Amino acid sequence: MSDVSTTDSADSTANETPSPSQPDKALNYYDLRSEPRILVRWHADALVDGHGVYHGFVKDISLKGTNIYLDLNLQKVESIKLRIHLPPISTTCEHHFIEVAGRVVYTSYDGNESLFHAGVQFTHFTLKSDQAYLKSRIDAFNHVGSAT
Numbered sequence: 118m119s120d121v122s123t124t125d126s127a128d129s130t131a132n133e134t135p136s137p138s139q140p141d142k143a144l145n146y147y148d149l150r151s152e153p154r155i156l157v158r159w160h161a162d163a164l165v166d167g168h169g170v171y172h173g174f175v176k177d178i179s180l181k182g183t184n185i186y187l188d189l190n191l192q193k194v195e196s197i198k199l200r201i202h203l204p205p206i207s208t209t210c211e212h213h214f215i216e217v218a219g220r221v222v223y224t225s226y227d228g229n230e231s232l233f234h235a236g237v238q239f240t241h242f243t244l245k246s247d248q249a250y251l252k253s254r255i256d257a258f259n260h261v262g263s264a265t
Contacts, residue, residue: 119134143240155258161185164198173232175201180252182219184239185193192224203254216246 128229154177163171163185173187178201184198203213219237227234242248 138181152181153255153259154179154184155255159204160202162202163187163189164200165189165191165194167193172218174198176234177249180239180248180254180255182222182236184234184236184265186227186230186232186234188232188234189240190224190226191221194221194235196220196240197235197237203250206254215251216243217241217247218243 156177157175159175159178161173161175161183164171165171168189169186171189173185175183175185177184183199183201191197197220198216198218200214201215203215207210217239218241219239222236222238224233224235226232242251
């Protein structure tokens with residue numbers, strides 16, 4: 118398994134980069150995020166300059182970022198645009214999607230998924246209402262305790 122990791126200084130209190138050679142720091146990386154993430158498995162399209170559109174999924178998400186799984190290594194990609202498909206909350210609700218631009222902060226290969234995954238820090242929601250909608254879904258998840 119090949120791992121290439123970098124992290125944003127805003128996400129690390131000691132400004133240290135988690136790595137496979139420092140497993141304790143790698144495990145604690147998720148505890149250093151400024152926003153709580155919810156575990157999901159939502160379809161996502163990644164628009165990558167020079168590479169076209171790739172289909173994958175996000176495994177966790179917060180108001181500030183996500184972890185996306187694709188068959189493309191994003192190691193040399195700096196910015197990305199995501200279209201994340203949020204499933205309906207109930208049978209009476211419509212399917213919803215959000216569009217967000219982001220910055221790739223790390224990339225590694227996940228042998229369990231047989232895909233690359235990348236940490237993406239959100240830089241701009243296409244619509245302000247997309248950010249509000251995502252917040253409502255995260256709040257609902259945290260209130261109920263299951264992915265919605």
